[in-house]
Amino acid sequence: MLHIINKSPFENHTLDSCLRVALNEPGAALLLTEDAVYAASKGNVIESKIVDALGKVKVYALWPDIEARGMQDRVIEGIKMVDYGGFVDLVAEHSNCQSWL
Amino acid sequence: MTESTGGIDFEDEDASGVIKKFMFVNRKAPYGTIYALESLEVVLISAAFDQDVSLAFLDDGVYQIVKGQHTKAIAMKNFSPTYRALEGYDIEKLYVEKESLDQRGLTEDDLLVDVQVMSSAEMAKMMSEQDVVISF
Amino acid sequence: MKFAIMVNEGVYQHQSTDTAYQFVKAAFEKGHEVPRVFFYHDGVYNANSLTEPPQDDRNIVTRWAKLAQEHNIDMVVCVAAALRRGIKEENLAEGFRISGLGQLVEAGIQADRLVVFGD
Numbered sequence: 001m002l003h004i005i006n007k008s009p010f011e012n013h014t015l016d017s018c019l020r021v022a023l024n025e026p027g028a029a030l031l032l033t034e035d036a037v038y039a040a041s042k043g044n045v046i047e048s049k050i051v052d053a054l055g056k057v058k059v060y061a062l063w064p065d066i067e068a069r070g071m072q073d074r075v076i077e078g079i080k081m082v083d084y085g086g087f088v089d090l091v092a093e094h095s096n097c098q099s100w101l
Numbered sequence: 102m103t104e105s106t107g108g109i110d111f112e113d114e115d116a117s118g119v120i121k122k123f124m125f126v127n128r129k130a131p132y133g134t135i136y137a138l139e140s141l142e143v144v145l146i147s148a149a150f151d152q153d154v155s156l157a158f159l160d161d162g163v164y165q166i167v168k169g170q171h172t173k174a175i176a177m178k179n180f181s182p183t184y185r186a187l188e189g190y191d192i193e194k195l196y197v198e199k200e201s202l203d204q205r206g207l208t209e210d211d212l213l214v215d216v217q218v219m220s221s222a223e224m225a226k227m228m229s230e231q232d233v234v235i236s237f
Numbered sequence: 238m239k240f241a242i243m244v245n246e247g248v249y250q251h252q253s254t255d256t257a258y259q260f261v262k263a264a265f266e267k268g269h270e271v272p273r274v275f276f277y278h279d280g281v282y283n284a285n286s287l288t289e290p291p292q293d294d295r296n297i298v299t300r301w302a303k304l305a306q307e308h309n310i311d312m313v314v315c316v317a318a319a320l321r322r323g324i325k326e327e328n329l330a331e332g333f334r335i336s337g338l339g340q341l342v343e344a345g346i347q348a349d350r351l352v353v354f355g356d
Contacts, residue, residue: 085267092349
């Protein structure tokens with residue numbers, strides 16, 4: 001299942017909720033979009049959560065949102081970048097998707 | 102909830118016989134925003150399509166089904182009794198994540214409707230088995 | 238593959254409608270189909286013909302209409318959500334139609350994937 005998150009982890013618990021559920025499923029993938037891409041940046045208090053997630057599931061981030069927010073030089077290693085076409089591919093490749101709004 | 106059926110054209114009802122697993126994921130508290138109320142309106146409409154419908158309550162979504170809601174003083178409709186009416190629409194799969202209840206100091210006894218309480222791991226499995234997940 | 242899209246937020250306030258638009262555009266570029274986009278909650282504001290952004294900004298309303306025309310997308314605005322928020326036939330933008338929530342469930346049944354965009 002593809003889990004889509006669009007909230008900053010610094011003002012919202014959505015990432016925690018998503019990880020609590022999604023990390024139980026070996027086939028899960030996480031896609032960080034919009035303000036959630038701040039979770040893809042290193043050197044902050046969230047980093048360890050994402051590094052932990054990377055050991056269990058695939059983590060992707062939407063590159064247009066990374067670039068828009070000036071985070072392109074700070075991305076945590078192991079997170080795969082996708083453009084909107086890649087976003088479409090991820091939805092197609094997984095049997096279903098859940099947007100953590 | 103009469104307005105929820107406003108405009109629906111029942112001739113549009115899918116007659117192909119396809120039955121999909123639909124899960125409505127509720128993660129937001131009632132009243133503060135309209136998501137919970139409008140989510141319920143979709144759920145009620147979905148009952149007309151003979152699909153395999155379930156509702157999941159996580160995070161603040163568990164507050165939607167907490168007992169003792171009285172909305173008179175805020176002049177908004179108390180829609181919480183509608184959750185008890187879902188059974189009449191053959192919607193009986195109500196799943197609540199235990200961790201969300203625990204975090205909020207709630208137990209199953211605090212809820213106004215019969216639900217199945219499950220762990221995050223069980224919720225993950227349930228979600229991954231769905232065909233369509235509509236989240237609010 | 239057939240994608241159904243649900244848009245739950247209005248214009249400009251949240252990025253979600255922009256992301257939805259970019260997703261739909263990319264899906265067509267990849268050769269997929271998007272037969273229906275369903276607008277719910279504040280998403281109904283995407284169909285407000287009275288929307289007038291500054292000239293140097295994107296026009297979210299007409300951008301949807303153009304994409305719908307190019308690819309024959311059925312863009313449906315929920316009637317109950319629309320009436321609550323003052324979206325009616327008289328201010329419904331070109332390319333959209335008002336109908337019931339059944340159209341969302343039907344789209345979920347008929348499409349291979351349903352993707353929700355909101356906040």
